[in-house]
Amino acid sequence: MAGQLAVDASSSPETPAVGSPPVLVAKGVGVGYGGVRAVDDVSISISKGEVVGIIGPNGAGKSSLLGALGGQVKRTQGVITLGDRDISSLMPHDRARLGLVRTFQTTSEFARMTVYENLVTAAEGDRGASLRSVVLHPRQTAQRELELRARAWSIMERFEMTHTADLYGRELSGGQRRLVEIMRCLMRHPRVLLLDEPMVGVAPHLTGKLIDDLRGIAQEGLGILIVEHALEVVRKLCDRVVVMAFGKVIAAGEFEEVVRDPVVQAAYLS
Amino acid sequence: MGAWAFYITTLLVYFAVDVLSAFSLNLQFGYAGVVNFGFIVFQAAGAYAAAVVVLGPSGGVASFQQYVFGARLPFPLDLLVAAAAGALLSFVVGLFALRRMRRDYQAAVLLIVSLIALQVVSADVPLFNGSNGLTGVTWPFGEFFGATATGQPWLYLIYSLVICAVVCGGVWWLSRSPWGRSLRAMRDHEDAASAMGLNITSLRLQVFVLGGAVAGLSGGLLVEYIGAWSPGAWGYAETFVIFTAIFVGGVGNYRGVMIGTLLVPIIFLEIPRFLPAIGYPGLTDSLEWVVVGLAWMLCLLFRPRGILPERRLRAPRAEGVALDPAPAEGGA
Numbered sequence: 124m125a126g127q128l129a130v131d132a133s134s135s136p137e138t139p140a141v142g143s144p145p146v147l148v149a150k151g152v153g154v155g156y157g158g159v160r161a162v163d164d165v166s167i168s169i170s171k172g173e174v175v176g177i178i179g180p181n182g183a184g185k186s187s188l189l190g191a192l193g194g195q196v197k198r199t200q201g202v203i204t205l206g207d208r209d210i211s212s213l214m215p216h217d218r219a220r221l222g223l224v225r226t227f228q229t230t231s232e233f234a235r236m237t238v239y240e241n242l243v244t245a246a247e248g249d250r251g252a253s254l255r256s257v258v259l260h261p262r263q264t265a266q267r268e269l270e271l272r273a274r275a276w277s278i279m280e281r282f283e284m285t286h287t288a289d290l291y292g293r294e295l296s297g298g299q300r301r302l303v304e305i306m307r308c309l310m311r312h313p314r315v316l317l318l319d320e321p322m323v324g325v326a327p328h329l330t331g332k333l334i335d336d337l338r339g340i341a342q343e344g345l346g347i348l349i350v351e352h353a354l355e356v357v358r359k360l361c362d363r364v365v366v367m368a369f370g371k372v373i374a375a376g377e378f379e380e381v382v383r384d385p386v387v388q389a390a391y392l393s
Numbered sequence: 394m395g396a397w398a399f400y401i402t403t404l405l406v407y408f409a410v411d412v413l414s415a416f417s418l419n420l421q422f423g424y425a426g427v428v429n430f431g432f433i434v435f436q437a438a439g440a441y442a443a444a445v446v447v448l449g450p451s452g453g454v455a456s457f458q459q460y461v462f463g464a465r466l467p468f469p470l471d472l473l474v475a476a477a478a479g480a481l482l483s484f485v486v487g488l489f490a491l492r493r494m495r496r497d498y499q500a501a502v503l504l505i506v507s508l509i510a511l512q513v514v515s516a517d518v519p520l521f522n523g524s525n526g527l528t529g530v531t532w533p534f535g536e537f538f539g540a541t542a543t544g545q546p547w548l549y550l551i552y553s554l555v556i557c558a559v560v561c562g563g564v565w566w567l568s569r570s571p572w573g574r575s576l577r578a579m580r581d582h583e584d585a586a587s588a589m590g591l592n593i594t595s596l597r598l599q600v601f602v603l604g605g606a607v608a609g610l611s612g613g614l615l616v617e618y619i620g621a622w623s624p625g626a627w628g629y630a631e632t633f634v635i636f637t638a639i640f641v642g643g644v645g646n647y648r649g650v651m652i653g654t655l656l657v658p659i660i661f662l663e664i665p666r667f668l669p670a671i672g673y674p675g676l677t678d679s680l681e682w683v684v685v686g687l688a689w690m691l692c693l694l695f696r697p698r699g700i701l702p703e704r705r706l707r708a709p710r711a712e713g714v715a716l717d718p719a720p721a722e723g724g725a
């Protein structure tokens with residue numbers, strides 16, 4: 124429970140302090156594809172140490188919202204701030220360098236690179252791997268490689284993936300690919316993690332461990348926004364839940380109250 | 394020097410030039426996933442640039458050949474100009490051809506650039522003497538060793554092998570560096586690479602310009618040996634010869650790329666050119682293309698990753714990490 128200032132009496136000890144300032148805030152975000160409004164005026168915020176779940180039927184706009192936050196999808200309206208910076212019009216790599224990283228609904232491992240390489244590559248891009256530093260500062264580059272090496276191995280140990288270090292991304296099982304994506308994100312010391320259906324392909328007996336891992340990561344001070352359709356996972360993992368349908372937020376709050384909400388039940392049944 | 398020795402030396406000079414080309418293309422395609430179907434244009438740019446800076450001042454319309462910017466530069470400026478021409482043209486073309494769009498569209502745009510460039514250079518006589526091309530290109534060591542490089546083939550062979558070794562060594566070293574690793578990440582998944590902090594636009598332009606410089610250099614090296622350069626030398630099909638070479642040898646594996654270069658442009662294409670003509674005139678020329686096409690097809694069927702596939706780089710162990718049994722070396 125490190126780094127928490129005050130705990131709201133009504134919430135369980137797992138939930139973060141109500142007073143902790145949000146690290147990622149999206150206000151009135153919209154995404155359109157041609158005439159289709161996939162995301163319409165969605166506002167959402169995530170605090171340090173908090174896990175926020177997004178649920179909603181297929182086509183609700185969950186992935187599009189994550190795309191707008193990560194910068195992969197063009198946002199038609201709204202403002203996104205990370206910490207105290209407006210990142211609304213930054214390129215994806217600049218958002219990543221500021222600490223906003225993500226996984227994708229379709230796994231996005233680097234297929235012809237080993238798991239180890241998947242990890243160390245992810246930590247580059249702001250310093251160390253530029254053409255200039257490789258050519259002009261070989262010593263710092265080599266030093267940085269050593270740091271990355273140690274970090275990559277410790278992350279692989281944490282996720283019990285050291286035995287896959289030399290396997291190519293394309294040789295992994297679906298669940299291992301999900302883990303590689305998450306480990307890769309952690310290499311960057313992120314502030315916010317966006318996860319798009321990370322449990323798909325993970326063997327059922329391993330989801331429990333992944334839930335624990337993600338909770339552990341959040342407790343180290345990360346904000347996590349997770350799109351997930353398995354309600355059981357959401358119930359165990361998330362502090363708060365946001366329900367989307369037809370591009371809009373139709374409900375938000377704690378899991379138990381949200382799922383009882385007749386509006387939410389109607390959206391799921393329709 | 395006997396005819397055979399000259400023939401062999403010439404083939405080896407071509408080999409050096411083609412290895413440079415293949416390394417450039419392998420860096421762009423094998424590592425970065427940039428499908429440069431306009432490759433030959435950047436080699437041609439280097440060849441023309443080197444030609445006009447060693448030919449001397451242009452005689453203008455009155456002379457038997459016209460060209461822009463005549464000069465007589467000493468070594469190594471001629472080759473540096475060639476590399477710079479390839480790099481500069483790559484930069485300009487890359488700025489619009491490599492914008493965020495699907496890779497197959499980028500490839501198509503680059504192929505079209507290649508076709509347009511050929512038409513423009515053929516039609517615009519004052520630029521590089523149109524379709525007749527430039528002849529009489531000498532080499533910068535004329536005052537020491539005789540006017541043309543073909544007069545000193547051994548010397549030129551050593552010269553080109555040294556340049557080839559140095560530049561290819563550099564390309565190889567960069568490919569193995571963390572920068573090269575970023576290129577492979579971009580190749581494998583652009584969105585994920587940029588979501589992990591890699592600046593895709595900049596990486597792609599960097600590799601395109603760097604490859605363009607090597608291509609330009611290879612053109613300069615080639616034109617100073619053969620002494621002439623015209624649109625006939627850089628049809629778009631030449632690009633596919635180099636692509637075939639790296640596919641046959643092994644995309645992403647520089648040793649394989651060298652083998653592929655020895656096989657495809659040299660053994661399959663150059664050697665038959667000196668065989669006695671069979672059948673009607675031009676039959677051997679056409680057969681060469683059949684051979685190249687077959688080589689590519691056989692390779693795709695039987696060794697889809699080439700003679701020497703891209704090698705897996707084993708992860709360096711960190712201190713204090715328990716070693717698991719090594720995973721089986723598996724093909725997928």
Ligand SMILES: Nc1ncnc2c1ncn2[C@@H]1O[C@H](COP(=O)(O)OP(=O)(O)O)[C@@H](O)[C@H]1O
Nearest residue numbers: 156159161179180181182183184185186187188
């Ligand atoms: N690239 C795209 N082009 C056009 N329409 C899209 C695209 N991506 C998603 N959509 C549409 O936007 C809506 C929201 O999709 P998405 O964000 O993937 O929803 P979810 O992740 O909640 O299933 C859907 O109607 C989908 O068809």
Ligand SMILES: [Mg+2]
Nearest residue numbers: 185186187228
């Ligand atoms: Mg989705």
